[in-house]
Amino acid sequence: MWSNLVDKAWLFGGQLASTLPFETVNNVWRFERTVDGDEWTNIVDLGVNTTIERPFQGAGCSVPDLQKGFYLGGVNSGHDDAHSAQVLHWLYIFDMETETLKTLPVPEFVPVVNQSLVFVDTGTRSGALVVLGGMIERNSVLSLTPSTSVFIFDIQSETWLEQETTGQDGGVAEDNSLYIAPSTDVPRARMSACAAVGSAQDKTSHNILFIGGQNATHALGDAWILSLPSYVFLSHYPAVIRDMSANQTEFPQGTLVQSPL
Secondary structure: OEEOOOOEEEEEOOOOOOOOOOOOOOOEEEEEEEOOEEEEEEEOOOOOOOOOOOEEOOEEEEEHHHOEEEEEOOEEOOOEOOEOOOEOOEEEEEEOOOOEEEEEEOOOOOOOEOOEEEEEOOOOOOOEEEEEOOEEEEOOEEEEOOOOEEEEEEOOOOEEEEEEOEEEEEEEOOOOOEEEEEEOOOOOOOEOOEEEEEEOOOOOOEEEEEEOOEOOOEEEOOEEEEEEOOOEEEEEEOOOEEEOOOOOOOOOOOOOOOOOO
16 A cells, blocks of 8 residues: 555556456555545546556565656466466555556566565665565565665655665673674575664664564564664574464564654
């Protein structure tokens, strides 16, 4: 869901219930508060530069300052034997002013399933999207993405790059003082994690909180901070690993209330 943080929100994609007829239309629903009450409107005409897939299990974010919404990857909503799910290597860009949608192809090295996506205001004209975790698809095989890299989409130039990361140890010493030490540690590979970003007032540095998620066998309860532009991970909360049958922190969602970090 995208929002202009004023009076409108747009619902995009999502998985259809198996009891409903199969639908591939990439529709958008607008929610709007008016003097006559709350209204839902199906936006039928999304422009010419779009696709017919209806994605879910991707990642989205809103950028109200740019009047844009973004959704990366996912799989289409195939839910029966006649319509099998397919991984989608697309970036969907929604214009909140014109209510049109365009799609851009995404390189194979970019995670497109159950990844985390945040917008970073770099102080440039449009800023950037940062992708953490999730799964990539190569030769029709999905695999978890190591946290030794994150992936950057420059909004103005519409280009992708892969950025290597490093790690630092951090924690509380016996005297309750904070410490930071060099380390090769980065978060273990995961999908369906929570990510939120806080930026310095001058937009020259940013901290991305990266929390929870799961791998193939365990739910993860640790928390990390990825510092930009150094791209260094700092362990922020000790690793908590639970068997998938126990209480989990998969598919977490969060909002950063106090932005400056």
